[in-house]
Amino acid sequence: MLAGAQFLVVGPLLAALLTGLLGRWPRVTAVAGAAAAGLLAGWLWQVEPSSSSSFVGRLLLFSEGVQQLFLFLYLGVLPLFLLSTVFPQGRKFVPGSLMALALFALALLIRPFMLGSLFLVAGLLITAVVVQGDNAGHIQGALRYVAQAVIALPFLLVASWVIESEATGISATFSTVLILSSFILLASFPFHVWATSLLNEVSPLVWAFVFGLVQLIGVNFIYLLLTAQPAFALEAQLSQLVLVSVCLTLLVAILLLATAVTIRRFVAGILLIDLASVVATLPLLPELGWATAVTLHVGRFIALIMVAVGFLLLQRANFGSDWLPNQAESEAATPKGSGWQTPLTLLFFIFGCLSLLGVPLTVGFGGRSQIFIALVSLSEQTAVAWWAACLLALAIGMGLLICLRGVQQWFSPEAYQHDLTFTEPRPLQIVLSFIVVVCLFLSFRLDVITDFSRQLAQYFFS
């Protein structure tokens, strides 16, 4: 009989094997994957986390924090698998995601941390296969993802070694390598290139998996290492370094937004804002920083699903690939006024973008406001935090401006002259409206998200 921790590793591996064997029937695979994710989530809901068990002779620590985190992950991956029945993602998406989640579970459960680091990178390598999927030709996104995982490994291993060896007098080394690994895994400047490259090439549903779920595991692992080092405190110099990186990432985001001619580039810009926000949680006190990071991630995941679905529906509508309004090369591709043909799809997509930006009345506002307040309070200690807060506000403002300009162009009074190959069916309108209403309700009840984040932080830090 498998212990809880062991089942958390073996269960998804078996599910990955089963769904991999069903690869010939994509929809069946997607449904089977969703069923497996649902079963795992249901099992996690009712299981009592046991204190410890073993895996190949190594200790597995199954805590309430890991239980809650993976409950969220499997509940998050379930809608992605269901959406892949409507928007096929290839044969690798479902089995690859499940296998990656199994390896990530091992990374968070196993001790010592050195083995955890190795399994984390192994999970990231499997995620690179999910990123590439069945796509042929362009592999830069996946290759850079592999590179970032492998380059982060030395820093993670050295930080883990410092913890396990209980070496004294080298806390500065520990802090430095951990912060560098954070920059790489969380796509902070100058390591943001892998993120923008990935956004340019891969399917939007994979964005939600990689940036909404997988990154949360990386953040969790970093915070685990942070708190495992006794009496850890991020030195002032390193805090400055983190905030400088945040500022530079935000500058890149602003540049991307200013030069965005396609929807992908626009989404890359607003996602970089969110990535920078998560990195900005590192100088905060560990429990507060972790809770804020989780709040940001939950908002990001919900927003990315909306952006992904909206983008895929827009592409189906044949609006001229993914040009932003008024940016298309030729009049034939200009989608001015086309919003009236599929109003709810566009509003759904725009709402997703606004949620990712973190403006008020969206699910992303909770995390964004928390980090903004944190940066303003940090600015009393260091001027760089003040610059970071200003750049954050500027970047959000630019993103908002582009969204509003898009709305103005898409819903322009000019009639759309071209044949439409896609019309918005009534059931789709109902579903999209329902989701927007639910998200609006959540935006008024942001305490649901912040309470979940705070509870998760308490589980990990108690």
Place this chain on the structure above:
Amino acid sequence: MTFPTIFDWLERFDFLRGYPAALGVLLTAVIIILAWEWRVAILALAVQYILLGLLYVDVLDPRLMVVKVLTGLFVCLILVITAGQVNWGRLPTDVLPEEAEQIKVEERVKLGPLSVPASWPLRLGAVVILALIVMVLVDRVEAVSLMPDVAPYFELAIMGLIAFGLLALAISPEPLIAGMGVLMFLSGFDLFYSALEQSVAVLASLAALNLLVALVIAYLVQRRYAVQVILD
């Protein structure tokens, strides 16, 4: 007739240990970056793994060293099979160049009797500059304080592999060579970490991770040269 043991082989190749092995490793790294023929690059990688074994012996039990070398050779085997499946980066034999207009063959320049890719002089320049930087760094910069006292040739091999690995990843137009850059980077770090920590579980896991990286690189190379891309 007795079959030679690991220790017999080590004794036979004792003359290569130390600086010759370290310099050999760096030479193979340079060949990997500069070679335009995949067969040459993979052969250089295989030789690199064997020479790395002679460096590992300084910090690991010889039996663990053999595991490292075997892992490296399996990595090369994976890359050879993959390269063969994509016809070594060339067009499939039954596809005419006119049918494959999507694939842009890199321009070639004449350097004496040789016809080399156009990016080759740039890569050569980058390799030379990086080699000089590595030598200066090894001379001037203290080894990472975490490491126990290790020989200078050891540090040279570590820094060289990491630097050349990153260079290959950054400037190589071919995904297989870029992937080998990732593997070289991992080898350099593996060498460093073996001096730091000799836990069998971690070393075995690192070896498994090497194989996983090779498999993922192989998959990406196959996707890069998939037939539907050539004929699209």
